[in-house]
Amino acid sequence: MNWIQRKIYLYNVTFGLYMLDWWERYLFNTLVIVLMWFVLYNGSRYVTEFCKRWGWHIEPDWQNSVAGIHGS
Template sequence: MNWIQRKIYLYNVTFGLYMLDWWERCTFNILVIVLMCFVLRYATRFFKRYVC
């Protein structure tokens, strides 16, 4: 098991994704990606406004 596979395994075990079907796991991952996009967008706007 290489480093990337180990991190994916830890992600699945930490959030309990190993119990879900493939389509439920994909839905959860899509929601996480969308949430991270919103957080990154907010962070960049915050830093542009208050830091620069």
């Protein structure tokens, strides 16, 4: 059993998926993936808004930002 197979086995045992049918496992894994996508997507939006609010802007032209010249 290689490393990936052990991690899949651990995931199935931890969440009790080994006792489900194939379609129930598929449904559960689909819901987990959708939930993770929502968390990551909204988390990234929150982080960008947080950075904008606190003034941590990323300058698109790094040479002008080093020289202290800010364009419009």
